[in-house]
Amino acid sequence: MTQAENNLVAGCPTRLAPPETTSVPDPSAFVRRVNGQNRLSLTIRGAKCGACISRIESAVKTLPGVETARLNLSTGGLEVAWRGGLTAIPIVTAISSLGYGVAPQDQGNGITDEQREERSLLIALGVAGFATANIMLLSVSVWAGNGEMGTSTRMMLHGLSGLIAFPAILFAGRVFFRSAWNVLKHGHANMDVPISLAVIIAFCVSVSETLRGGEHAYFDASVMLLFFLLIGRFLDARVRRKAHTSARDLAAMAHRSVTRLGETGEARSVRASEIQPGDRILLAPGEQAVVDMQVETGLSEVDESLVTGESVPRTATQGMNLLAGTVNLSQPLTGRAIAAASDSLLSDIARMLDAGEQRRSTYRKIADRAVSLYVPFVHTSALLAFIGWLLAGMSANEALLIGVSTLIITCPCALALAAPVTQVVASGRLFRAGTFLKSGDALERLAQCDYIIFDKTGTLTFGTPRLADHVSPDVLGNAAKLARASRHPLSRALVEAAGPGTVASDVREFPGLGLEGVIDGVTCRLGSAEWVGADVDVASSSSLWFVEGNDTPVRFQFNDHILDDATQTIRALQLAGYGMEILSGDREETVVDVAGQLGISDWTAKASPRDKVERLEALQAAGHRVLMIGDGLNDAGALALANASVTPGGAMDISRSASDAVYSGGLAALPPLIAVAKQARAVMLQNFAFAAAYNLVAVPVAVSGHATPLVAAIAMSASSILVSLNALRLNTMPERL
Incomplete structure (x- = not known):
C-alpha cells in the first residue's frame, strides 16, 4: 500500500488522526559537548524492569562511537556519551524502535524535590x-x-x-x-x-x-x-x-526542539526557546507546534483539540495562524513564528498553572x-x-x-x-474504586465545592465520532473500502460501523478534498461535499460524503455520543444541590445538543483557555467554590486555578498533573469521590x-x-x-x- 493510501481523507473540513507511526523527536539541540565527548540526557517512558534496562542500553551501545549508556529505572533518565560523527537521531531511533517512548531531557532533571x-x-x-x-x-x-x-x-x-x-x-x-x-x-x-x-x-x-x-x-x-x-x-x-508538577510538565513540552529554516532553506534543529518572531519554521507531519506560527506554504489537516477543545480538525492553508500545541496531521507546513516560545499559548497556560499552584499553596x-x-x-x-x-x-x-x-x-x-x-485512608479507598488522589488537602477543597464546571469533549462525551445515520449495507461497505486507507477519525468511525473488509484499489489522496479509488471498476470518492459534487448549502464538519461514479452522493453523519453514565451522574449531582455548567471550546451546535440531553441550562461554546479561566474566576468572585472537570491542554489553566479539579484517566499528561484527582471508569466515579471527600x-x-x-x-x-x-x-x-x-x-x- 502506498504512503498516500495510509495517510488520510484530507478532503473534509474535519480532523485527520495522527499517523500511527510518527517521526522520532530530534534531540540534536540538547546534545552537550564536554571534553571532546558528546553527551545527551533523555527521558525514557515504558521501561519497567531490569530486562528493559539491558535491552535499551545494549541497543544504544551497539551504535558506533557510543562509550556509555546508563538508564536509571527510578527516574527514567538515560545518559548517553559518545565520540565521533554519530548524531542524536540514530540514538532515539534505536530506542523508539524497541517500543519505548523517548524525549529530550534538560540537564539537571531527575529526582524531584x-x-x-x-x-x-x-x-x-x-x-x-x-x-x-x-x-x-x-x-x-x-x-x-x-x-x-x-x-x-x-x-x-x-x-x-x-x-x-x-x-x-x-x-x-x-x-x-x-x-x-x-x-x-x-x-x-x-x-x-x-x-x-x-x-x-x-x-x-x-x-x-x-x-x-x-x-x-x-x-x-x-x-x-x-x-x-x-x-x-x-x-x-x-x-x-505529585502535587505542584503541572507547570514542570508543561515546561518539558515547551523544551522540545523546532526545525528552523535558514535563509537558503537549510533545516536545523534548535531549542524552542531559541525561536524568535519572524523565524521560518518547518512543521512536519505528525509534529506538534511548540511556538505560535503563521502558515506560509503547504496544505494540511491540523488537530487543534488540545488547545481549543474543538473535537474535529480543520484544514490549514496559507495565512492561517497555528497555536502552540497544534498537531500537523498530513502534509508538511512551513511558516513564520509570530511569537517567541515565552509568549506562546503554551507559556500562557504555564503561567496559569503556576498561578493556580501558588493560589492552592495559600x-x-x-x-x-x-x-x-x-x-x-x-x-x-x-x-x-x-x-x-x-x-x-x-x-x-x-x-x-x-x-x-x-x-x-x-x-x-x-x-x-x-x-x-485520614488522607491516606481516604486515598486508599478511592484508589481501590479507581480514583487516584494526588494531593491530601484536595479532600478538604473537594468537600467545600458547590459549583461544577464540565468540559464537553472527552469528559461528558466519548470524544470520538460514531456513525449516526442508517444507510444501505452495500453503500456502507463500499465507502469503507476507501475509508480503510485513512486515519481520519470519521473514516475510522465508518470502518468501525462497517467491520473488517478489503481496501479499494488505486487509492489516491487529494489534499484538502478527500480520497479517490476504484471499486469494481468504478471510480469512487470519499470526502467533503465539494469533493463528491454534493449540492448542499452549508458544509458540515461532522459528515463524510461518498459517491460511486455518477450516482447521487450519499452522506454519512457522525455524532460524538454522550457517556453512558453521564446522565445519571449529572442528575445525582443536581439533586445534591450542585450548580453546574458546560464550558467547551467546541462548536456551538454540539455544545447545545449535549447540554440539552443532560439537562444543563448553562453552557458556553468556543471558549479559549483564557475564556475558561475568566469564567471560573467570575464564579469564584461571586462566592462559589468551583470544581473543574476537564481533560485537554486547553483545560489545564482552569484545572489549576479551580478550588478543586478532577480529570479522567485518558486525559493529557499536563491535565492530569494540574488536577487534584484522576478517575477511571466514567463519570460515575464523581459522586463517590465527593462523598468520600466530605466524609474525610x-x-x-x-x-x-x-x-x-x-x-x-x-x-x-x-x-x-x-x-x-x-x-x-x-x-x-x-x-x-x-x-x-x-x-x-x-x-x-x-x-x-
Missing part, C-alpha cells in the same frame, strides 16, 4: 523508630526495677539511652529543628516550635537527671515523640508528592488552623506550670521537670496524625476535636506532677492509635452525597 523530601523523611523515620525501640527496652527495665534497682545500674541504663537518643535526635529531629528556626527568625511560630522545645529540653533535663542519679529520664519520650510525628510527616509528603488547611490555636496553648500551659510550681516553693529543677512533662504529654502526635492518616473532612474535624479533648485531660495530669515517663509514653501512644482507628472508619462508611 518532593521525592528527596519523602526519602529523607523515610530515613529519619527509620532512625527514630530504631532508637525508640531500643530505648524503650532500657526504659522498661528501669520501670520494672523501680525501688529495687541500684543508682549506678539506673544511671548506666539512662546513660545508654542517652547515647542512643543523642544521634537519633540530631538526625531525625532536623526536620523540625530547621522549620522551627526558620519561623522563629522571622518572629513567628508554628507547630514545630513546641515540638523542638519539647525534644531539646526533655533531652537536656534527662542528661541532667542522669548525671545527678535521678529516677526519671525522658530519653524515650523525646525519641518516641519524633517517631510518631515523622509518621505523620511522611504520610503527608507521600500523599502530596489554602489554609484545617491542620494549619488547629496549629494556630494549639501552639500558644501548649507554650502557655508549660510556662504557667513551671512558674506556678516555683512560686509554690518547688526547686527550679523539679519545676522544670513538670514544665517539660507538660510539653511532652501534650505533644502534637494526635494533631500531626489527624489529617495525614468530617473525620479530620473529629480527630482534631479528639486531640483537643485529649489535651484538656492531659494538661491537668502533667501540671499536677503526675506525668511520669510511663504515663507520658502510654498517653502519646494511645492518642495516636485512637486517631488512626477513627480514620480507618472511612473504609466502612456508606457513600452519600
Whole structure:
C-alpha cells in the first residue's frame, strides 16, 4: 500500500488522526559537548524492569562511537556519551524502535524535590523508630526495677539511652529543628516550635537527671515523640508528592526542539526557546507546534483539540495562524513564528498553572488552623506550670521537670496524625474504586465545592465520532473500502460501523478534498461535499460524503455520543444541590445538543483557555467554590486555578498533573469521590476535636506532677492509635452525597 493510501481523507473540513507511526523527536539541540565527548540526557517512558534496562542500553551501545549508556529505572533518565560523527537521531531511533517512548531531557532533571523530601523523611523515620525501640527496652527495665534497682545500674541504663537518643535526635529531629528556626527568625511560630522545645529540653533535663542519679529520664519520650510525628510527616509528603508538577510538565513540552529554516532553506534543529518572531519554521507531519506560527506554504489537516477543545480538525492553508500545541496531521507546513516560545499559548497556560499552584499553596488547611490555636496553648500551659510550681516553693529543677512533662504529654502526635492518616485512608479507598488522589488537602477543597464546571469533549462525551445515520449495507461497505486507507477519525468511525473488509484499489489522496479509488471498476470518492459534487448549502464538519461514479452522493453523519453514565451522574449531582455548567471550546451546535440531553441550562461554546479561566474566576468572585472537570491542554489553566479539579484517566499528561484527582471508569466515579471527600473532612474535624479533648485531660495530669515517663509514653501512644482507628472508619462508611 502506498504512503498516500495510509495517510488520510484530507478532503473534509474535519480532523485527520495522527499517523500511527510518527517521526522520532530530534534531540540534536540538547546534545552537550564536554571534553571532546558528546553527551545527551533523555527521558525514557515504558521501561519497567531490569530486562528493559539491558535491552535499551545494549541497543544504544551497539551504535558506533557510543562509550556509555546508563538508564536509571527510578527516574527514567538515560545518559548517553559518545565520540565521533554519530548524531542524536540514530540514538532515539534505536530506542523508539524497541517500543519505548523517548524525549529530550534538560540537564539537571531527575529526582524531584518532593521525592528527596519523602526519602529523607523515610530515613529519619527509620532512625527514630530504631532508637525508640531500643530505648524503650532500657526504659522498661528501669520501670520494672523501680525501688529495687541500684543508682549506678539506673544511671548506666539512662546513660545508654542517652547515647542512643543523642544521634537519633540530631538526625531525625532536623526536620523540625530547621522549620522551627526558620519561623522563629522571622518572629513567628508554628507547630514545630513546641515540638523542638519539647525534644531539646526533655533531652537536656534527662542528661541532667542522669548525671545527678535521678529516677526519671525522658530519653524515650523525646525519641518516641519524633517517631510518631515523622509518621505523620511522611504520610503527608507521600500523599502530596505529585502535587505542584503541572507547570514542570508543561515546561518539558515547551523544551522540545523546532526545525528552523535558514535563509537558503537549510533545516536545523534548535531549542524552542531559541525561536524568535519572524523565524521560518518547518512543521512536519505528525509534529506538534511548540511556538505560535503563521502558515506560509503547504496544505494540511491540523488537530487543534488540545488547545481549543474543538473535537474535529480543520484544514490549514496559507495565512492561517497555528497555536502552540497544534498537531500537523498530513502534509508538511512551513511558516513564520509570530511569537517567541515565552509568549506562546503554551507559556500562557504555564503561567496559569503556576498561578493556580501558588493560589492552592495559600489554602489554609484545617491542620494549619488547629496549629494556630494549639501552639500558644501548649507554650502557655508549660510556662504557667513551671512558674506556678516555683512560686509554690518547688526547686527550679523539679519545676522544670513538670514544665517539660507538660510539653511532652501534650505533644502534637494526635494533631500531626489527624489529617495525614485520614488522607491516606481516604486515598486508599478511592484508589481501590479507581480514583487516584494526588494531593491530601484536595479532600478538604473537594468537600467545600458547590459549583461544577464540565468540559464537553472527552469528559461528558466519548470524544470520538460514531456513525449516526442508517444507510444501505452495500453503500456502507463500499465507502469503507476507501475509508480503510485513512486515519481520519470519521473514516475510522465508518470502518468501525462497517467491520473488517478489503481496501479499494488505486487509492489516491487529494489534499484538502478527500480520497479517490476504484471499486469494481468504478471510480469512487470519499470526502467533503465539494469533493463528491454534493449540492448542499452549508458544509458540515461532522459528515463524510461518498459517491460511486455518477450516482447521487450519499452522506454519512457522525455524532460524538454522550457517556453512558453521564446522565445519571449529572442528575445525582443536581439533586445534591450542585450548580453546574458546560464550558467547551467546541462548536456551538454540539455544545447545545449535549447540554440539552443532560439537562444543563448553562453552557458556553468556543471558549479559549483564557475564556475558561475568566469564567471560573467570575464564579469564584461571586462566592462559589468551583470544581473543574476537564481533560485537554486547553483545560489545564482552569484545572489549576479551580478550588478543586478532577480529570479522567485518558486525559493529557499536563491535565492530569494540574488536577487534584484522576478517575477511571466514567463519570460515575464523581459522586463517590465527593462523598468520600466530605466524609474525610468530617473525620479530620473529629480527630482534631479528639486531640483537643485529649489535651484538656492531659494538661491537668502533667501540671499536677503526675506525668511520669510511663504515663507520658502510654498517653502519646494511645492518642495516636485512637486517631488512626477513627480514620480507618472511612473504609466502612456508606457513600452519600
